[in-house]
Amino acid sequence: MPSAHPDVMDKLVSLAKRRGFIFQSSEIYGGLGSVWDYGPLGVELKRNLQERWWHAMVRSRDDIEGLDSAILMHPRVWEASGHVGGFVDPLVDCKVCKGRFRADKLQDAQCPRKPSRKPGEHGECQLTEPRQFNLMFKTHMGAVEDTAAAIYLRPETAQGSYVNFLNVQQGMRQKVPFGIAQIGKAFRNEITPGNFIFRTREFEQMEMQFFVEPGTDMEWFEKWKAWRMAWHQGLGLLPGRLTYHEHEGSELAHYARAAFDIEFDFGGTLGPQEIEGIHNRGDFDLGKHQEFSGKRLEYVDQGANKRYLPYVIETACGPNRTLLALLVNGYREEAVQGEDEGRVVLGLSPALAPIKAAIFPLTRKDGMPEMAEKIAAELRGRFRVDYDLSGSIGKRYRRQDEVGTPYCITVDPESVGNGSVTVRDRDTLKQDRVDATRLGAWLGERLPA
Ligand code: ATP
Numbered sequence: 001m002p003s004a005h006p007d008v009m010d011k012l013v014s015l016a017k018r019r020g021f022i023f024q025s026s027e028i029y030g031g032l033g034s035v036w037d038y039g040p041l042g043v044e045l046k047r048n049l050q051e052r053w054w055h056a057m058v059r060s061r062d063d064i065e066g067l068d069s070a071i072l073m074h075p076r077v078w079e080a081s082g083h084v085g086g087f088v089d090p091l092v093d094c095k096v097c098k099g100r101f102r103a104d105k106l107q108d109a110q111c112p113r114k115p116s117r118k119p120g121e122h123g124e125c126q127l128t129e130p131r132q133f134n135l136m137f138k139t140h141m142g143a144v145e146d147t148a149a150a151i152y153l154r155p156e157t158a159q160g161s162y163v164n165f166l167n168v169q170q171g172m173r174q175k176v177p178f179g180i181a182q183i184g185k186a187f188r189n190e191i192t193p194g195n196f197i198f199r200t201r202e203f204e205q206m207e208m209q210f211f212v213e214p215g216t217d218m219e220w221f222e223k224w225k226a227w228r229m230a231w232h233q234g235l236g237l238l239p240g241r242l243t244y245h246e247h248e249g250s251e252l253a254h255y256a257r258a259a260f261d262i263e264f265d266f267g268g269t270l271g272p273q274e275i276e277g278i279h280n281r282g283d284f285d286l287g288k289h290q291e292f293s294g295k296r297l298e299y300v301d302q303g304a305n306k307r308y309l310p311y312v313i314e315t316a317c318g319p320n321r322t323l324l325a326l327l328v329n330g331y332r333e334e335a336v337q338g339e340d341e342g343r344v345v346l347g348l349s350p351a352l353a354p355i356k357a358a359i360f361p362l363t364r365k366d367g368m369p370e371m372a373e374k375i376a377a378e379l380r381g382r383f384r385v386d387y388d389l390s391g392s393i394g395k396r397y398r399r400q401d402e403v404g405t406p407y408c409i410t411v412d413p414e415s416v417g418n419g420s421v422t423v424r425d426r427d428t429l430k431q432d433r434v435d436a437t438r439l440g441a442w443l444g445e446r447l448p449a
Contacts, residue, residue: 005241007268008331013196015344016042016327019403021354022197034193034200041403042323044354044384046204049235049319049326050183052351053206056231057181064179064208065168069160071185072141077159078152080292081285082255083136087155090130091191094119102191103130108270109192135188137201153187158314160184161209162285165297165310169211176299176310177220179210183319195270197320206317211299211310214283217257220313221280225260228278228315232262235322236349237329241265243272255284257311264325275325276317283309326352330404339394346404347427350447356383357407357423357443358400364389372411375421375436383443401426407443411436 016022021042025035038046058066078084090103099112101119114122137153154160161168161180168180183206193199212220225244233239247259261274286309290297298307330347350356359376361368369389376387386405388396393410400408408424415421415436422431423442434442 003265003267003269003271005265005267005328007270008328009196009266009268009270012324012327012331015331015346015402016196021045021327021403034190035202036197036200041354045326045348045352046319046323048352048354049323050204050206052235053231053317053319054181054183057179057206057208063174063177064181064210065172065174067161067164067168067180067182068184069157069164069182071154071187072151073154073159073163075151076292077163077289078136080288081159081162082288083152083155084134086254087136088132088134089191091133092119092130093128095126095128096124100191101127105192133189133191135190137187137189154185155188156186156316157182157184157205157207158209158285158316161207162289162312163293165211165286169299176301177210177212177216179208181206181208183207195266197324198266198270198273200320203321204319206319208315210313210315212313213301214308214311217280217282217311217313221258221278224313224315225278228276228317229262232264232275232322235326235352236347237264237325241272241329245272245274253279255281257282264322264329266325266328273321275321276315279314279316281312281314283311285312286310341398343398344402345426346402348404348406350406353404353406354384355386355400355403355405356447357409358386358388358396358405359409360387360393360396360411361389362393362410362412366413367416368411368413371416371436372409375409375411375439379440379443382440383447397424407446409439 019041020039023037023039024031025037026032058064092101092103097112099119101109106118106120109119111117111119111122111125119125120127136155138150139153140149141151142149161182183204185202186205187202190199190201193201210220210224229242232242241264243263245261245263252259257280259277259279262276263272264275265272286297297309299310300307326348332345332347333342334345335342357379359372361372373387376385379385397408406426410422420433420435423434424431
């Protein structure tokens with residue numbers, strides 16, 4: 001669905017490359033389609049995002065445990081989970097242009113020969129009947145390439161949490177309700193990857209499986225729905241660009257008792273798209289693993305003297321997509337009073353910004369560089385800071401604005417005399433004079449964990 005917000009994707013792809021956020025994979029060899037590398041600032045931003053999630057989901061709660069399960073799992077896991085048989089997308093080919101499209105996403109696609117039309121709408125298109133295409137990447141384990149050694153790269157992290165349900169519960173003496181959270185890579189051989197880092201074949205997930213007593217599941221589902229929306233708003237994503245999308249009828253996966261997506265409006269033709277899914281999966285997963293492994297996976301509630309297979313509420317978020325949402329949400333171009341050239345600003349929340357502060361000596365004379373270097377070295381232990389002495393102050397501000405640095409600290413002649421520096425706010429452009437010895441505390445107050 002087209003959006004009222006502008007399409008800033010092309011500008012972001014170029015900014016991301018130019019300023020060290022995101023590079024195309026293997027670029028010097030012509031690039032690998034839809035695979036991306038995170039550069040120095042991109043990896044900082046992604047880590048800040050992931051750490052924020054880990055803090056909200058694991059560290060600040062006593063009812064969720066962390067896990068880091070392996071990417072490679074026993075092949076039976078994927079038979080039990082239904083992925084071998086059913087993790088498929090309907091694929092259609094065009095016999096004329098050789099394009100490949102997802103039959104259920106034709107509305108979002110463009111005909112390669114006539115981009116203003118959808119595939120199938122151009123007079124010469126010849127689309128095949130849809131056929132099912134399994135999205136799992138297959139490889140071989142060990143030296144012998146026979147079918148017995150066939151193994152998959154995981155298409156989601158969730159299964160690692162299900163097969164470790166009892167290990168975590170017993171090891172940590174947890175009682176239901178409790179959750180297992182993990183962050184890790186997932187791989188899907190997507191038919192139509194694209195839109196920069198929105199849909200890629202290698203990506204990351206931040207998933208949490210919350211195990212509850214059957215009958216209490218919808219109550220927990222509603223709580224998680226609200227908590228996860230509040231978390232996305234807390235990142236600074238504009239509330240008006242965030243919406244719920246309920247899965248109904250045929251959209252609802254066969255194992256799901258209820259499912260809502262949290263969508264962000266990416267602007268332009270991409271419009272509102274899923275960044276997180278919240279699912280009530282019932283006892284489908286534990287039930288299947290119990291059946292296929294032959295091991296009992298029931299929870300024993302000793303207090304109430306009963307045993308049961310818990311139901312699962314899953315929250316499944318993609319950090320790469322959420323990072324893209326943050327870039328789209330934060331990007332703005334502004335006129336600057338008294339200057340011909342405007343500025344580009346990445347309005348990231350200070351807590352997520354890759355560089356927290358930049359330190360500039362006003363000129364290269366009179367002890368200013370020495371004082372600025374000393375400040376940078378002192379702050380570096382606590383914050384990611386940048387030191388820059390090249391170009392005019394205006395240029396240096398612009399460089400920091402477009403990577404989202406919230407504070408710029410300038411050492412001027414007055415600083416050398418009385419020890420105070422100016423701190424300029426990225427958004428309000430207001431300048432405060434702060435004693436250099438107080439800078440750590442000043443930033444600490446404004447950069448909550
Ligand atoms: P879609 O319908 O867009 O293919 P999905 O419903 O299959 O997504 P889930 O399986 O619920 O996605 O995965 C949870 C989250 O993982 C998604 O909300 C998204 O943020 C992220 N994700 C899924 N597939 C990809 C991908 N190919 N590239 C980047 N992120 C992805």
